Amino acid sequence: MCTRCRKGRSNLTAIRQRDRTTRHLQKRGIMTTGTKHKPKLAAVVATAAAMTLGLSGCSSDSDTSGSGKQKITMFMWTSSQAEVASWKSIASLVTDKYPDIEVGFETADWSNYWTKLVADAGSSSAPCVVGIQSLRLPGVNELLAPLDDAMGDNAIEASDFNESILKAMQVDGVQKVIPYDFGPLVMYYNADAFKKAGIDAPENGWTAKEYEEIIAKLSTGGKYGTVFDANADYTLPWTLNLGGVQATGESGDLDLTNASYRGALKTLASWVKAGYAPKLSAASSSSALDQFLAGNAMTTIDGPWNLINANETAKFTVGIAPVPGGDGGQSSVTEGSGFGITQSCKNQDAAAKALSVITGADAAEQLAKAGRAFPARTVEQTYWFSNVDAASKTALQYAAEHTQAQRTTSEWTTVVNGFSKYGVEAFNGTGSVEDFTSTVQKDAAE
The missing domain is CATH 3.40.190.10 (Periplasmic binding protein-like II)
Structure with missing residues (x-):
C-alpha cells in the first residue's frame, strides 16, 4: 500500500x-x-x-x-x-x-x-x-x-x-x-408467453390500444403484462407515442408540466391501477428488466445493448418489437x-x-x-x-427508422433523481402526476 x-x-x-x-x-x-x-x-x-x-x-x-x-x-x-x-x-x-x-x-x-x-x-x-x-x-x-x-x-x-x-x-x-x-429503445417481450396465450408476435405497426389489450390478457396468475420503473429516460417512448412530446422541448427547455406529457404518464399509472403492471417500489433494487427476465412481467422497454443479459438470463425466448404507436405517432428515442x-x-x-x-x-x-x-x-x-432472428432484426431496423434523438439538458440528472424520488407515489396512485412533475420541474430550475 x-x-x-x-x-x-x-x-x-x-x-x-x-x-x-x-x-x-x-x-x-x-x-x-x-x-x-x-x-x-x-x-x-x-x-x-x-x-x-x-x-x-x-x-x-x-x-x-x-x-x-x-x-x-x-x-x-x-x-x-x-x-x-x-x-x-x-x-x-x-x-x-x-x-x-x-x-x-x-x-x-x-x-x-x-x-x-x-x-x-x-x-x-x-x-x-x-x-x-x-x-x-x-x-x-x-x-x-x-x-x-x-x-x-x-x-x-x-x-x-x-x-x-x-x-x-x-x-x-x-x-x-x-x-x-x-x-432506439424497443419493446422486449416474452415470446413464449405470447404464444401460450394465443397472441401473435407484435408487428411493426402495432398500436398502444392493441398493446393495452395484450397486457390485460397477459396479466393473470400473479404475472403482469408489463413492467416499468420511475425512469425519466425509459418513459419517453410512451410520452412520444401517447402524447407526441419529450420531456425537453425542441427549444431545449425542460417541460414536464406539459398536458400531453402528463397525460402519457397518467396512462402508465392507470396500468398499475388496473393490475397490468406491478406497483413500483422505491426500496427494491430489482429493475423493470430484471422483473421481465425473471418471468414476472411479459413486456418491458429497454435498449438493444442489453441483449447479452437477456439471452443469458431469461429462461424463455426473448423477442424485440418497436414501441407501440399512439395518438402521437409511432416513434422512440435514440441514445x-x-x-x-x-x-x-x-x-x-x-x-x-x-x-x-x-x-x-x-x-x-x-x-x-x-x-x-x-x-x-x-x-x-x-x-x-x-x-437475433429475422423478425427481431426487422423490428430493430424499423425502430431505428422511426426514432428521434433524445433531448436532454444539463439538469437531466436532477430530473432522473426526481423521478426516482417522487415518481413511485405518482405511478402507484398515492400521489398525483401533477404534483410529481411540478416538483421535479421546480427542482431542476433551482
Whole structure:
C-alpha cells in the first residue's frame, strides 16, 4: 500500500476534499440541496467523501506500473459478471496493440456509477478512460478532455460512426466522447408467453390500444403484462407515442408540466391501477428488466445493448418489437454510450491510444457478436444481427427508422433523481402526476 494510503490525509485536507466533492455534485445536479432533501444529501455527501478519501492516492493511474508499462484505468458501469468479463476482454485488446500500455478495469452498478465518477474525477484517483451515456454528457462535460486532436492523432475517423450518435457526444461542437453503441429503445417481450396465450408476435405497426389489450390478457396468475420503473429516460417512448412530446422541448427547455406529457404518464399509472403492471417500489433494487427476465412481467422497454443479459438470463425466448404507436405517432428515442478521457488523467496520450482501441473496429465486432452493443460504427453493425432472428432484426431496423434523438439538458440528472424520488407515489396512485412533475420541474430550475 502506498505511503499516502497508510498515513491518510490530514483532517484539513479531508474537509477540503469533501467540500470540493459536495460542491461539484451539487453543481452537476447529482446531489440536491434544500431542507426537504437534507437526510439524503447527508448520506450522499458521506458516501462521496468516503469514496474520494478512500481511493485518492491508492488506485490512481500512474505513469508506469511495476512491469514498466504505462498504466491507465478504464471505468465503466456493469450489471452482470458477463458484462465485466466482456469489458475486461476489450481492455486487453489495448495491450495487444500497444504492449507498453496496461489497462486496469474498474466498475460500479448504474445507480452508483455517476456519483463515483464525479467524486473521483477531480482527485488523484481519477480513472483515465470513463464510460459516458449520451444523456448524461451535459452534466459531466467539464470533467472530460476534448478529443478532436486525439481523434486525428490516433486515426479515429468520424466517417466510421453513425453521424447522429457521434454528434450527440459533442458539446458545443467539440467531441467529448467516442461512441461505441447506440440504438432506439424497443419493446422486449416474452415470446413464449405470447404464444401460450394465443397472441401473435407484435408487428411493426402495432398500436398502444392493441398493446393495452395484450397486457390485460397477459396479466393473470400473479404475472403482469408489463413492467416499468420511475425512469425519466425509459418513459419517453410512451410520452412520444401517447402524447407526441419529450420531456425537453425542441427549444431545449425542460417541460414536464406539459398536458400531453402528463397525460402519457397518467396512462402508465392507470396500468398499475388496473393490475397490468406491478406497483413500483422505491426500496427494491430489482429493475423493470430484471422483473421481465425473471418471468414476472411479459413486456418491458429497454435498449438493444442489453441483449447479452437477456439471452443469458431469461429462461424463455426473448423477442424485440418497436414501441407501440399512439395518438402521437409511432416513434422512440435514440441514445447511446461511449468513452471519454478525464481532464485529470496523467497519461493523456496513452489514454487516447487506449480509446482508439476500445472504440475501434475489433472491439465493436467483439461486443456486437456478444450482443453487448449495437455498434456506433456502421460497418460492424452486421455482427450484432447474428444474435437475433429475422423478425427481431426487422423490428430493430424499423425502430431505428422511426426514432428521434433524445433531448436532454444539463439538469437531466436532477430530473432522473426526481423521478426516482417522487415518481413511485405518482405511478402507484398515492400521489398525483401533477404534483410529481411540478416538483421535479421546480427542482431542476433551482
